[in-house]
Amino acid sequence: MPISGELRQSARECLARARELIARNQEAATRYACLELRQAIEYLAYQQLDAYLDEVPDDAMRKWTPRDVIAQMLTVDPTADKTASVSVGVEQVYGQPAAGMETLGEDRRFTLKWANRSHNALGSFLHAPTLHQFETGNVPDHGAMREKAEEVAAVIDHTLASPIYNANFGEFYEIDCVCGRRFKRRAGSFTAQQGIVCPNTNCRTIWDVASEKGTRIELRPRQTEYVCPSCKGTRYLLNHKIKAGGVIVCDCGGRAEICLSLSPFEEDASSPESAP
Ligand SMILES: [Zn+2]
Numbered sequence: 001m002p003i004s005g006e007l008r009q010s011a012r013e014c015l016a017r018a019r020e021l022i023a024r025n026q027e028a029a030t031r032y033a034c035l036e037l038r039q040a041i042e043y044l045a046y047q048q049l050d051a052y053l054d055e056v057p058d059d060a061m062r063k064w065t066p067r068d069v070i071a072q073m074l075t076v077d078p079t080a081d082k083t084a085s086v087s088v089g090v091e092q093v094y095g096q097p098a099a100g101m102e103t104l105g106e107d108r109r110f111t112l113k114w115a116n117r118s119h120n121a122l123g124s125f126l127h128a129p130t131l132h133q134f135e136t137g138n139v140p141d142h143g144a145m146r147e148k149a150e151e152v153a154a155v156i157d158h159t160l161a162s163p164i165y166n167a168n169f170g171e172f173y174e175i176d177c178v179c180g181r182r183f184k185r186r187a188g189s190f191t192a193q194q195g196i197v198c199p200n201t202n203c204r205t206i207w208d209v210a211s212e213k214g215t216r217i218e219l220r221p222r223q224t225e226y227v228c229p230s231c232k233g234t235r236y237l238l239n240h241k242i243k244a245g246g247v248i249v250c251d252c253g254g255r256a257e258i259c260l261s262l263s264p265f266e267e268d269a270s271s272p273e274s275a276p
C-alpha cells in the first residue's frame, strides 16, 4: 500500500500535469486538467485518511469519493478536515503550556464541503452537456471550466506547499483486541452506549471503558453471562455474537443454539417498548 509521502507525490504530479494543460488554453486540454485535479483531490483525501487508519473501520479503505473518505475521518476526529498549526515547546511545569512555543507550520487540509463541491464541479465538465443544458443555453463554456480548474489548482498548490501533514494529536485508548488486532480510539469520539468497536470487519467486538482512574484505564469486551445447558457452568459470550440461530461451543464440548424467546411483559419493567 502506498504511504502518505507517495500519495502526496501522486497529487503533485497530477497538479503539474493540470497546470501544463491549463496553460495551453484550449478547451479540450482544460477538460483533461479537470480530470487530473479530481485525482489530485482524491490522492490528498487518501493521504489524510492514512493518518487515521488505526482508528477508522477497515472498510474505510474501500471508500473512494473524497466526501466518503473525509466523512470516515470525521467520525473519529471532528477536526479531521480542519487546517491546524503545529507548534512545539518545552513544558517547564507538567500540564502547563510551555512559555516559548516554536511554530513548525501548518497541516493544511481541505474541508469535506470544499472537497465534495470541487470534486463534483470538476466532474460536471467531464461529460457531454445534457440536452437540457443545450435547450436552456446552460452549456458550460471554456471560461467557466478554466476558472474552476485554476481555483482548485490554487487550493491544491497551497495544501501541498506545507511540509507538515498528517498531524494527529489526541488522547487515545489503545486496545489489544481478542482478534489479535491492536487499534486505538480517540477519547471522546464514542458514547458509553456505542463503546469502542474493533475496526476488523470479521471481529467487531465492542469494548467498554470499565474504569478510568487517572492514566489507569481498564477496558472490557462487552459480553453477557450465560449458563451452559450441558455442564451448567457460568460462561460469557461477546455481545456482538448474540444472534438467533448461532451455535456456541462450550469448553466442555457441549453445543448450544441461541434462540429468541418471548416472555410475559412485566408492568414494572423500567423501559417498556411500545408495540409498532
Ligand atoms: Zn477485534
Ligand SMILES: [Zn+2]
Binding pocket: 228, 229, 230, 231, 232, 233, 250, 251, 252, 253, 254
Ligand atoms: Zn459447558
